[in-house]
Amino acid sequence: MAQMNMVRALNKALDETMAADERVCVIGEDVGVDGGVFRVTKGLLDTYGENRVFDTPLAECGIVGTAVGMAIYGLRPVVEIQFSGFMMQAFDQIEQNMARFRRRSRGRFPVSMVLRTPYGGGIRAVEHHSESREAYWAHTPGLKVVIPSGPRNAYSLLHASINDPDPVIFYEPKAVYRAFREEVPDVPDPIEIGTAQVVREGADITLVAYGAMMRPTLEAVEDLTEMHGVDPEVIDLLSISPMDTDTLVTSVSKTGRCVIVHEGPRTCGIAAEIIARLNENAFEHLLAPIKRVTGYDIHFPFFQVEKHFLPDADIIVDAVKETLAYE
């Protein structure tokens, strides 16, 4: 056990998986000498050398496409795309090859690889550096989409993702990278990809969030419990695809009310999918319409006004109060 932030926790997971399995390679722009622009891959080049840590040319489509080929050859590439906004350059390779090769080759060439990328707002960045477009990848058959919310689950989930037989999109909430420290165990917790975590049990309402939105959600919970006498249950989704329908349904069947928080655009967002699943599986338990607290369907604003765009504790508290008031 040691206290560390998410950057250190991710670095620890990379270091351990590379030490344990020589097939694991780190690939991306500035991941070697520079240690990554957020320093997640710091020190790996010194430890494992150029044959395991690839500082690549500046070409996202080339990075993902060649990593797929390396995975087909039997390596376990862990790609870093510097910002998730740059993934659009690689969209074709993700869709055509990363997500499809297991199927296209009838199981002969599975693609066991991880694509790590920092996503989300809140770091006062330029355009294309604040997006939260996880819904694209959840919409793509063949991919898994994992989004940790803190150092401890980031550490364990990255281990699980690298060891997963399928391609994993691993979205790292960059606003959380250095936001706080947590006890991180010496060996990963046995978190299975596709399993959500109930981080607080409660009776009145279910709050669902993931990634960077766990922080304002938990802030709201503090306010709700202390100031408003509300007893919320809180679910950290951890995995967008596959999604843990059972945990969601069990919780909402108990509470009857639900608010979902994400920073990505609302339309066809993850909340919409959750609502559909609850509608299919918990309809008779619902006591109120399910509310969404999300980013708006607009381009991520320039950073001087981003705090008004991103969901915060206040707006989550308002949504919870409205949902509880519904009769």
Place this chain on the structure above:
Amino acid sequence: MTTAPKQPITDVASPDTPVRKNLIDLGDIESLQILDTDGVADEAFVPRLDDEALLRVHRAMVLTRTLDIRMLNMQRQGEMGTFAPGIGQEATQIGQVHPLRSRDWFVPSYRSFGAQLWRGWTIEGLMLLWDGFFEGFEVPAGVNDLPFSIVIGSQVPVATGVAMGIRQRREKHVVVTNFGDGAISQGAVNEAFNFAAVYKSPIVFVVENNGYAISMPAEKQAATKELARRGPGFGIPAIRVDGNDVLAMIVATTEAVDRARAGEGPTLIEAVTYRMGLHTTADDPKVYRSDDEVDTWKPRDPITRFEKYLIGKGLLDENRIQRTGEECEQEVLNARERFRERAVANPREVFEYIYDSLPPALQQQKREYLARLDRKGVR
């Protein structure tokens, strides 16, 4: 304190020489032709192949064309899906995989009948996949080939990645990948060139310049006449080969494969050929090119040219050519029988191979789907 740039820009010329040179000076691109259109060989460059090997190459080209023509007939009679014939490109096809060993890798575009057959894909397998049966995508056991992706050029970064993996593991295998003149415009292809060169990967890029990307002539696709010129800009040696000359294709590919195996990195081969037929069976080339133009390529036909050469060597005569044609026809017809026996759709397998194990929500969707089939009595 600032660090000095590694190479100050003023170093491009010393002060006493003029800085300006030719604005564009890309040097010469080597080109290779061994057989002329009369089938006369430049003996200095003929590859060392024994008689049996030469006849095997001939038969492979004839088989490829026979399959193309048979499948066109099948398609016109409603027994085959839309597919991409490669008539006229048989020499390019067979030549590019000729030097490969079974443990080497071949990453094809979709217009690759000849090369796929040479590598061990079955005729009935190709018929199955083009007629919409997923079973046709089964990579034959012992063959290190990737099934093709339909999106133009999207296979080239993946092929490069396989080669990077080979190099990373310090193994001695080689990758050959092919794509057309249209693909040369794709960013993915150009990114792959760069990665292959930077990581000195053991790969041979074969751009089959068959004159057209559907309706778009190659001269409008790229402002340089020789697509091979793309190579040197990436630091990749390149050669322009008469793609209708199977001996030249074999020699160029063998040299490139040897270079790759020796750890000397990638090569770009431009195979100059001509798509004698349709882009796909859904295409009407009369819209964008004249019969006269097509006629100018008939004397350059790769099969008749090679036959002239083999006749000159005393390995073939008219009887033997006819017999080879009949044998290939019979082989294709036999395969068609096997295809017909296997051409039974299996709608129950569409949830296979999506993930290593199916997530719960997908298991639920699979149950719904199978119930739907059951209700309709579909087996």
